[in-house]
Amino acid sequence: MRPSTLAEACRRIRAGQPFDKAIGDFLQAFYAEPSPAARSAMLAEEPPRFDDPRLDALIGGTAEYLFKRHAPDSPPPWIGDPSRTLDLPFFPNVGDDPGLREYLTFASPAEFKSRNVMVDDEPLRRANTPRP
Numbered sequence: 001m002r003p004s005t006l007a008e009a010c011r012r013i014r015a016g017q018p019f020d021k022a023i024g025d026f027l028q029a030f031y032a033e034p035s036p037a038a039r040s041a042m043l044a045e046e047p048p049r050f051d052d053p054r055l056d057a058l059i060g061g062t063a064e065y066l067f068k069r070h071a072p073d074s075p076p077p078w079i080g081d082p083s084r085t086l087d088l089p090f091f092p093n094v095g096d097d098p099g100l101r102e103y104l105t106f107a108s109p110a111e112f113k114s115r116n117v118m119v120d121d122e123p124l125r126r127a128n129t130p131r132p
Contacts (some may be wrong), residue, residue, distance in 0.1 A: 006063055010047035019055070023062070027124055029068065040071040046078035053086060054117070060084030061112035065124060068111065077126040086116035094118075 002011040002025040009026035026042075030088050033039050043063050050055055060079055067075040091101055104118040112119050 002026065002124050004029060005045055006059065006066075007045040007047040010059060012048075012053075014048055014050065030070070036070070036072040040073040041066070043067055043071060043079075044076050046076070053083070054090045054092075057090065057115040058092065058112075059087045061109075061115045061117050061119075062124060064108050064111040065109055067095050084115060089116050089118055091118045 003012060003022060006026055009022040012022040028040055030039060033042065043066060047059050047063075050059075060081065061084075063079050064075055067073070067079070089101075089105070091104055094100055094104065101118070105113075106116045106122065107121040109121065109123070112123065
């Protein structure tokens with residue numbers, strides 16, 4: 001069964017489920033939900049924190065990105081918490097390739113870049129991602 005909230009996906013990660021699996025399953029459920037109000041509810045609860053501030057920033061960026069594109073309400077206050085921002089850039093799943101790092105710094109959506117998390121221009125795409 002897929003996690004029905006971002007917070008539930010994070011609890012699964014804390015319990016040992018791989019990050020990519022838990023977040024991927026959540027995104028599948030999120031994008032399959034036809035109701036914008038229900039999508040907002042899936043992001044409303046603050047997820048538990050990780051021991052790694054990079055993951056906290058990544059989750060904050062994920063929630064903000066999804067809200068701005070797929071939910072009608074204003075994001076809940078937890079998303080703007082400054083502790084979900086990094087002091088130094090973080091490039092998930094990227095080696096030391098300076099060209100790739102430069103590209104990601106340029107391409108990263110504002111919801112991630114503002115947190116110093118550098119990702120692809122469509123970091124949360126799935127086969128069932130709704131198009132605006």
